[in-house]
Amino acid sequence: DAGITQSPRHKVTETGTPVTLRCHQTENHRYMYWYRQDPGHGLRLIHYSYGVKDTDKGEVSDGYSVSRSKTEDFLLTLESATSSQTSVYFCAISDQGNEKLFFGSGTQLSVL
């Protein structure tokens, strides 16, 4: 299994509070991604990174920011959480940035 660790695994927070989710990899892969999974929508790309300090927006980036200060860590921040951001968040990594993504086990986030 690819070495991907997401933390926390579960979090409950209140509307308006900031939240940071962490993805840590031990594979030294260049590409990292944050997806959210919602019923009826499958997985949707929030942000991705193609190198240290190189990030770009995905399909549903509003309300989210990311940072990647070193190869192994990719942080997703909700500046002011809203109930619509209640979801399961998955981090993924890719070596070549082409076809095969490896996914973490997910973070269940509930915003009350």
Next chain:
Amino acid sequence: GNSVTQMEGPVTLSEEAFLTINCTYTATGYPSLFWYVQYPGEGLQLLLKATKADDKGSNKGFEATYRKETTSFHLEKGSVQVSDSAVYFCALTPAGGTSYGKLTFGQGTILTVHP
């Protein structure tokens, strides 16, 4: 833009039954097509892929053929097992070399197999 549409679920089958999960896509050119599987409590895993028209991807008894004329990539298995119970996602990456691995997913199909 690109999109992927999967058949509505959930799908419930008995062990050893034949499985088909339909997937159609909208994209320009020749995207790469994938099936990912998500077992309970886990992240997604790549099941199979096809990168050009008429290619057949296969793995663990599952197969899917890239049909450009019908823009489809249906997943099939001849005899399902209880251990195949999972959520199955069809996905694509755009044609060309600058997709950065960004996948567009379908909504997922829940498969439950009973003994």
